Amino acid sequence: MNRASRLFVRKLLPVALVVWCGTASAAPISYQESVGGDLNGFGPFTIFTLDAGTNTISGRFGETPTGGFDWDSFAFSVGEGTVLDSVAVTLSDFNGNPIQMFWGMFTGTAYNTGTPLGTLSPESPGVSSIAGPFGAGLYNVSVQSFVSGGAENAVADYTFSLVARSTSQVPEPSTLALLGVAGLVGCIYRRATRRRSLA
16 A cells, blocks of 8 residues: 555545534434323423424324323424425324324414414324425424223324425535545545655
8 A cells, every 4th residue: 555545544534434424414303202202292392303304203192091191292393495295194093992183283382373284183093194385484283182982091103204305406515515525635645646656
């Protein structure tokens, strides 16, 4: 291995790798209530920041034999340069009792305030959705239950799928920085090789 190659491996390659690792974009969120903690039905809200792709939020809600209930709510932000194309929820039976999900998506951060963007109530199991696009801003989702037919202890699992996409056509600063480091590495390597050939 010549001197130029050794210089690249020892000095410049680690720098390039550090910059490259730092440029990786955030992945879409994948939240499970059983792992990340309970989503409080009445606040304070857990606030998620959506990234481009399919963001998923999963949990469990329902009613108990003693008349108690577990309702869930959460908020999420859509950043500048990002559009939320759709919100869909999949509801699945947990213990076989019929359960109905009432959910709404609202603007703002307070429970059931702001402009209602839609409410749907599928029978379990089922899938329902609200079509976008929705622009940058803060939104919240409220999940409530209604046990049909007088059944008790009816709980169900749900998964929200929030599909977002980036509308920005301009390269991210991190991408430009990576290209700049790659160009710098190439120039230094070429210069070192040229010096060796002249020696």
